[in-house]
Amino acid sequence: MFDLEKEFDELMHSHSLFKNEHYLRYFYPSEEVVGRDNELRKLFLLYSNLLIHPNSSINVLVQGASGVGKTTVIKHFFKDFTKIAKQHNIDIKYLYFNCRMTSTYQILIKIARLFNKAFPERGLRREEIIEFISKEIHKNKASVIIILDEANNIIKKEKEFLYYLTRITENFGFKQEKLSIVGIVKSEKGLLRIMPNIVNYFQKNLIVFNTYSANELFDILKDKANRAFNTDIISNAMISYAIELLDGNLDVRAAMHLLYKAGKFAEQGKASTIKMIHLQRANISLFPYQYISFEFLKKMNIHQLLFLYSFTILLEKNKIEYASVKKIMNEYESQCVKRNFNPLSYSTIWNYLHIFEEESILKVRVVSENIKGRKARLSLKNISLEQLQPHLINSINNQEAILYGSK
Numbered sequence: 561m562f563d564l565e566k567e568f569d570e571l572m573h574s575h576s577l578f579k580n581e582h583y584l585r586y587f588y589p590s591e592e593v594v595g596r597d598n599e600l601r602k603l604f605l606l607y608s609n610l611l612i613h614p615n616s617s618i619n620v621l622v623q624g625a626s627g628v629g630k631t632t633v634i635k636h637f638f639k640d641f642t643k644i645a646k647q648h649n650i651d652i653k654y655l656y657f658n659c660r661m662t663s664t665y666q667i668l669i670k671i672a673r674l675f676n677k678a679f680p681e682r683g684l685r686r687e688e689i690i691e692f693i694s695k696e697i698h699k700n701k702a703s704v705i706i707i708l709d710e711a712n713n714i715i716k717k718e719k720e721f722l723y724y725l726t727r728i729t730e731n732f733g734f735k736q737e738k739l740s741i742v743g744i745v746k747s748e749k750g751l752l753r754i755m756p757n758i759v760n761y762f763q764k765n766l767i768v769f770n771t772y773s774a775n776e777l778f779d780i781l782k783d784k785a786n787r788a789f790n791t792d793i794i795s796n797a798m799i800s801y802a803i804e805l806l807d808g809n810l811d812v813r814a815a816m817h818l819l820y821k822a823g824k825f826a827e828q829g830k831a832s833t834i835k836m837i838h839l840q841r842a843n844i845s846l847f848p849y850q851y852i853s854f855e856f857l858k859k860m861n862i863h864q865l866l867f868l869y870s871f872t873i874l875l876e877k878n879k880i881e882y883a884s885v886k887k888i889m890n891e892y893e894s895q896c897v898k899r900n901f902n903p904l905s906y907s908t909i910w911n912y913l914h915i916f917e918e919e920s921i922l923k924v925r926v927v928s929e930n931i932k933g934r935k936a937r938l939s940l941k942n943i944s945l946e947q948l949q950p951h952l953i954n955s956i957n958n959q960e961a962i963l964y965g966s967k
């Protein structure tokens with residue numbers, strides 16, 4: 561199929577790192593579901609009942625934090641499920657609603673329009689629309705699945721709506737049938753408070769989407785990166801590094817945005833691949849709340865400051881993104897000599913590393929931990945060289961003034 565948007569994108573990006581940057585835009589519907597096999601299997605197990613008993617109905621509650629793929633998975637599942645059912649001459653229709661953007665009245669109209677395309681958009685009372693739907697569902701062969709994404713919004717606005725919907729056919733004397741509801745919520749707690757009955761109703765079929773592990777996130781990002789960037793623009797190591805930078809915040813949206821921004825920074829810098837520095841810059845620009853207040857520098861002793869300063873000198877001088885503790889020690893020792901301090905030992909400095917890590921200034925990667933020589937590589941985290949270095953120089957000058965002043 562000719563896809564104008566894709567073609568357009570490709571033309572615009574013929575000289576860029578991006579092939580199709582919209583794959584990294586989180587509001588663009590995902591091309592494919594990566595992983596989530598268990599959840600897909602559960603959905604299939606539940607809804608396969610409709611294939612055998614087309615007159616039945618299955619209500620499911622999907623729960624999970626934001627950005628864990630609920631919308632993506634549910635949309636994909638029902639698109640494929642209804643398509644394959646159709647190939648087997650089973651008529652199952654589904655309607656997707658984001659309840660944050662749709663009123664319950666609009667939802668009812670859209671359901672009514674499944675049966676009559678010319679159903680009037682306004683003028684009818686709710687009860688009349690519900691009666692129409694109810695009768696049509698009873699008459700028709702088709703099963704209908706209503707997906708209510710961000711369903712908490714509905715419940716906040718209209719307590720009764722969900723209740724009505726689940727009972728739509730019962731209200732009119734028919735056994736509830738052929739109308740299934742999939743509710744998607746972040747948390748079931750709100751629901752439980754407002755409508756305990758409804759939650760019980762759904763709870764038999766609750767599918768919980770847990771947050772992604774770093775490995776799952778890697779697979780998703782790799783897939784997005786392959787679609788978004790030209791070949792060999794971003795390595796697996798850089799994708800892993802992006803995940804490290806997120807520091808436990810394994811939100812796919814944030815991760816996608818990080819790769820997108822890093823790609824933009826790399827382009828601006830005319831780089832041919834995405835490097836650590838681009839991801840670091842992207843991270844700082846995306847999460848300004850992680851900006852370090854530099855208060856922590858006041859708590860550090862002169863040696864800790866000099867060590868950090870030596871690290872920044874190496875990064876700056878050699879235009880590198882990480883340095884080994886050993887190399888930093890050499891620089892640190894010469895800084896001490898310059899200033900008439902006795903340098904501390906390797907092992908004392910080693911013990912400081914976790915303090916730097918705790919303050920989120922550094923990422924420490926231990927390369928070898930054998931007894932003879934512990935080795936680690938340090939890189940900056942959540943902070944750029946340009947930001948850190950002036951503050952370090954300032955703090956060192958202050959401490960020196962105090963130390964010498966008190967002599």
Ligand SMILES: Nc1ncnc2c1ncn2[C@@H]1O[C@H](COP(=O)(O)OP(=O)(O)O)[C@@H](O)[C@H]1O
Nearest residue numbers: 586590592593594626627628629630631632812
């Ligand atoms: N398993 C997955 N496979 C592919 N893309 C995913 C997956 N999980 C999340 N995403 C991507 O992350 C973004 C957020 O996912 P979404 O389904 O909207 O999460 P939720 O509805 O749970 O908030 C989407 O842009 C989507 O492309």
Ligand SMILES: [Mg+2]
Nearest residue numbers: 630631632709
């Ligand atoms: Mg969603």
